[in-house]
Amino acid sequence: MDADVKITSYRQEQALATRNRIAVAAQALFARNGYAVTSIDAIAQEAGVATRTVYASFGAKREILNLICERWLERARARELAQEVLAEPDPRARILGAAHWLTVLYSTDFDVVRILDAAADEDAETQVLLRSKLRGRNRVMDSLIASVEDVLAVPLAEAQSVYRALAATGVYRELVVDSGWGADRFEEWLGRMLTDQLLPPSGA
Numbered sequence: 489m490d491a492d493v494k495i496t497s498y499r500q501e502q503a504l505a506t507r508n509r510i511a512v513a514a515q516a517l518f519a520r521n522g523y524a525v526t527s528i529d530a531i532a533q534e535a536g537v538a539t540r541t542v543y544a545s546f547g548a549k550r551e552i553l554n555l556i557c558e559r560w561l562e563r564a565r566a567r568e569l570a571q572e573v574l575a576e577p578d579p580r581a582r583i584l585g586a587a588h589w590l591t592v593l594y595s596t597d598f599d600v601v602r603i604l605d606a607a608a609d610e611d612a613e614t615q616v617l618l619r620s621k622l623r624g625r626n627r628v629m630d631s632l633i634a635s636v637e638d639v640l641a642v643p644l645a646e647a648q649s650v651y652r653a654l655a656a657t658g659v660y661r662e663l664v665v666d667s668g669w670g671a672d673r674f675e676e677w678l679g680r681m682l683t684d685q686l687l688p689p690s691g692a
Contacts, residue, residue, distance in 0.1 A: 507545050510535045511559060514552045519599040523553070523607040550614040553607060556600060557621055564596035570628050579636040583686060586632040586651065587679035593625075594660045595671040601657050626652060633686070641688045650685050654678060 513535035517526045528549060532539040546552050561567065569592060573585030594601060604621065607614055633640075633648045640647050663669045663677070 503545070506537065506541065507555060508559070510537065510542055510545055511552055511555045514549075515556050515599065515603065518553075518556075518603045518606070523549075523603055524610060548613070550607075550610070550617050553603070553614070554617060556603070560597050560600040561593075564593050566593055566628070570632065573632055574635050579639045580683060580687065582632065582636050583682050584679040586629070587675050587682055589632065590629070590655050591671050591675035591678065594657075595664070595674075598660065598665065601660075605657060629655060636686075639688070640686055642686060647686045651682060654681055 510531060514526070514531045517530055517534055521530075526549075528542050529539050531549075531552065532542045535542070542552075546555070566589070569589050573582055573589055576582045576585055604618060608618055629651055630648045633651050634644060637644045637647075642650075660674065664671065664674050669677075
């Protein structure tokens with residue numbers, strides 16, 4: 489019985505390692521060549537596996553994209569970091585924490601953000617996946633701002649819209665990727681923008 493369990497566990501580990509190797513290869517190709525033009529055959533060649541192995545592991549290209557997203561969120565500790573921000577007792581610190589959360593998310597691997605943007609015009613099933621990911625991100629962002637509703641200088645819906653607007657991927661791309669800002673500078677700027685726009689002036 490123990491031998492059977494060990495064999496099953498080993499096979500599961502091998503399957504997981506193969507899935508991760510395929511996801512790493514696919515991410516490199518998606519970032520370099522574009523999501524739409526990257527074929528399953530190309531991903532298999534990049535990963536060093538048979539094409540049938542990619543199909544057996546994922547079934548469709550969008551499922552590889554889904555794993556790429558999940559791996560990105562894990563590396564960024566997106567869920568854990570959001571809980572840490574929400575546990576912060578000071579509202580102003582929570583606003584700055586919202587800036588930190590977004591900066592960590594984007595700076596962990598902005599290539600994934602670019603891939604998601606590029607895949608937005610794909611087939612209906614891929615669009616459903618991307619909308620789901622975007623809704624998940626927005627739910628976290630909205631919850632961070634809702635947690636300081638009592639001290640906002642503007643209505644909650646407006647405050648949430650301001651945060652989402654500043655979180656537009658084009659803003660990060662322009663300031664960090666194209667203009668050469670570091671992540672620390674972006675976070676400081678975003679925190680200042682959020683506190684200036686959402687909180688009453690100091691002493692008010």
